[in-house]
Amino acid sequence: MTAFPLAALLGGVDLWIFAFSFVTVVVTIGMGFWSARQSKTASDFFVAGRSVSVGWNASAISGEYLSAASFMGIAGMVMSSGYDALWYPVCYACGYLFLLLFIAGPLRRFGAYTIPDFAEGRFDSPLFRKIAVCFVLFIGFFYTMPQMKGAGVTLAYIFPGMPYWAGVVLVGAVITFNVALGGMKGITLVQAFQYWAKMFAISIPVFVLMSVFGYYNQHIGANAAAGEPAAIVGTANADGIERKPLAEKAPKDNAWIAPFGPLTTKAVNAAAAALPAEQRAAYLEEHQKPYSLLYTYSLIIALVCGTAGLPHILVRFYTNPDGVAAKKTTMWVMILIGIFYVFPPVFGVIGRNLMPELYAGVGAKGTDKVVLELPTLLTAKGSLLGSILSGITCAGAFAAFMSTFSGLLVSMTGALAHDVYGRMLRPQSKPAERMFAFKIAAILIGAVSIGLGCFVELLEINFMVGQAFAIAAASYFPLLFMSVWWRGMTMKGAAVGMLTGGLCALVAAALTNFSTLALDKGPMGKMFSVFAPLNNFWAQHPLLRILCEQPAIWTVPLAITLMIVVSKATASEIPGDVRMKMLVLHAPEKLGLKQEYIQEHQAGAGH
Amino acid sequence: MPPPTPDHDDVIHSESFLRSLMRRQLALSVSCAATFFAALLGVPLLNYFAPALMATRVGGFTLSWLLLGVLFFPFVWIISFIFIRRSIALENQEVDDVQRTGKGGN
Numbered sequence: 001m002t003a004f005p006l007a008a009l010l011g012g013v014d015l016w017i018f019a020f021s022f023v024t025v026v027v028t029i030g031m032g033f034w035s036a037r038q039s040k041t042a043s044d045f046f047v048a049g050r051s052v053s054v055g056w057n058a059s060a061i062s063g064e065y066l067s068a069a070s071f072m073g074i075a076g077m078v079m080s081s082g083y084d085a086l087w088y089p090v091c092y093a094c095g096y097l098f099l100l101l102f103i104a105g106p107l108r109r110f111g112a113y114t115i116p117d118f119a120e121g122r123f124d125s126p127l128f129r130k131i132a133v134c135f136v137l138f139i140g141f142f143y144t145m146p147q148m149k150g151a152g153v154t155l156a157y158i159f160p161g162m163p164y165w166a167g168v169v170l171v172g173a174v175i176t177f178n179v180a181l182g183g184m185k186g187i188t189l190v191q192a193f194q195y196w197a198k199m200f201a202i203s204i205p206v207f208v209l210m211s212v213f214g215y216y217n218q219h220i221g222a223n224a225a226a227g228e229p230a231a232i233v234g235t236a237n238a239d240g241i242e243r244k245p246l247a248e249k250a251p252k253d254n255a256w257i258a259p260f261g262p263l264t265t266k267a268v269n270a271a272a273a274a275l276p277a278e279q280r281a282a283y284l285e286e287h288q289k290p291y292s293l294l295y296t297y298s299l300i301i302a303l304v305c306g307t308a309g310l311p312h313i314l315v316r317f318y319t320n321p322d323g324v325a326a327k328k329t330t331m332w333v334m335i336l337i338g339i340f341y342v343f344p345p346v347f348g349v350i351g352r353n354l355m356p357e358l359y360a361g362v363g364a365k366g367t368d369k370v371v372l373e374l375p376t377l378l379t380a381k382g383s384l385l386g387s388i389l390s391g392i393t394c395a396g397a398f399a400a401f402m403s404t405f406s407g408l409l410v411s412m413t414g415a416l417a418h419d420v421y422g423r424m425l426r427p428q429s430k431p432a433e434r435m436f437a438f439k440i441a442a443i444l445i446g447a448v449s450i451g452l453g454c455f456v457e458l459l460e461i462n463f464m465v466g467q468a469f470a471i472a473a474a475s476y477f478p479l480l481f482m483s484v485w486w487r488g489m490t491m492k493g494a495a496v497g498m499l500t501g502g503l504c505a506l507v508a509a510a511l512t513n514f515s516t517l518a519l520d521k522g523p524m525g526k527m528f529s530v531f532a533p534l535n536n537f538w539a540q541h542p543l544l545r546i547l548c549e550q551p552a553i554w555t556v557p558l559a560i561t562l563m564i565v566v567s568k569a570t571a572s573e574i575p576g577d578v579r580m581k582m583l584v585l586h587a588p589e590k591l592g593l594k595q596e597y598i599q600e601h602q603a604g605a606g607h
Numbered sequence: 608m609p610p611p612t613p614d615h616d617d618v619i620h621s622e623s624f625l626r627s628l629m630r631r632q633l634a635l636s637v638s639c640a641a642t643f644f645a646a647l648l649g650v651p652l653l654n655y656f657a658p659a660l661m662a663t664r665v666g667g668f669t670l671s672w673l674l675l676g677v678l679f680f681p682f683v684w685i686i687s688f689i690f691i692r693r694s695i696a697l698e699n700q701e702v703d704d705v706q707r708t709g710k711g712g713n
Binding site for chain 1: 648
């Protein structure tokens, strides 16, 4: 079972693609080892000694943020669902604005290593820290699953003989090893490098493909909207775009190019399909667009608020020297990721016209691999360029899931080693013991992530990331937003709101995924067959399906409402020095109010 | 244990200072956020109520695709650029105010 026949594995491997991917992996690991020798103290390990410059930090945050979802998932989803999928790149980028406006500055001024540190410092409650730590892990695991799928898809593409799970295991093991050796300081350098690798890998192939096959706007123009004459297939149109016939499973042009398309109307369409034929048209007419609008808004809320609550992104604000630098970093992050996000949809659009055979594939062979495979169209034109460019996009995909998975692993491992071990289990442990705990925790979390990654081949990469955002939006975002701007928050209010909102989103996301997996005809479907009746239920109640698939529209208000109500009810428990805390959060750092929370804590614990 | 807080008699530890601080910062953030949300939540509404307008072709793109897939990013950069400039100016002004009216610092 462990050893594949080597010939079968290497058969059909394109050497260029292999070479580029291999170099990316080797460089990443090499940088990890190189920086491992430089990071010595525990403080270096956790937040890079707090002295990373704006340029480095902005590149590193962008590098960490641009995950497999951004690199592969958006293109795949634009190809499979069209216009509605554009909300993902837009909100991935815009969420940062929200973070900048309300959270970035105050959080940095407060000066704590992690969100659990903030949670404990703001409410003087070690219990609340434990609750907050749980969500680092919940959100983190949900976010690692799509990264693992990216790894599995990419390796299955590079090595056509390799099964999906083997790719997940291989990549997961390599990154886990790298993180256990390097820590955060290594990661800052590696992440910054990887941003530029990804930017190069997504943009150059787009320009080359567009110059050969026609531009972005021409490819969109080749898809007929409602009321326009049907698109020409098989021969070049006026713009010189030559479309291939669409596969049977592909959405029609007018649904694909217009808002409220297949992504947001799936639940209603399933419900209509369960009705008698003569009622379908009336049902769709009445429900399709309103429900679709609801889906869109819920998705926007999840993505915008979720960005502000991602644990592995927030921890990086502490690596800025001061609050002004934290704001400047966010500005640069938005520019860097904004430019990036223009490119992935181009792959999806061109892929729809020129590589429609991907619509017929499932799992690792479906539209999620359009970014990797599209450049090979150039090979058909008789040049080596196709292989080289495909190698470059594969290298970019490696950079994408490696950097995000590393970042997640660092923050989840930090939560386990720094919070659970260093503060709860063994507060008296020596730095050397904590370093050892960090390594063990990294291996443990890496192993669980790999295990989860093996199950998700059938789920869309981008969709899974959206779910992680929805959980963050309903847990960390309300916690941070309310704690920063409202003095009346109590620990109980914060805990009840965060737990209820976050767990509701978690359960909703899990149910959606289980029911999707139950639809599979293979072994996965058998494993999750218990959840098959859920699909019948949802065919009858499409609104509930939408609220489960995109829970943010009810879980975020629920969490905030609970926080207000419970805090009002327990108003006597507002921390006594709340005014001082709010001053530290809001007063300019030049006034000298900054209180280095960890230093004081250490000074306090020492005597 | 609560950290030792310095004397509470000076300007920066006063209730009124904190209130004005938070109010000014929140006003700035909310005004930027309102512009942002008007655009972000407005696009789906336009798609819903003016589908024909949003389907207008602009050099191959539909209008709504062009707005969302390309033009939205620079729009967000402008808002964040304005916010950062104003927010840094606001902080400097707060520091000046404190140093002029009270003994400031600790």
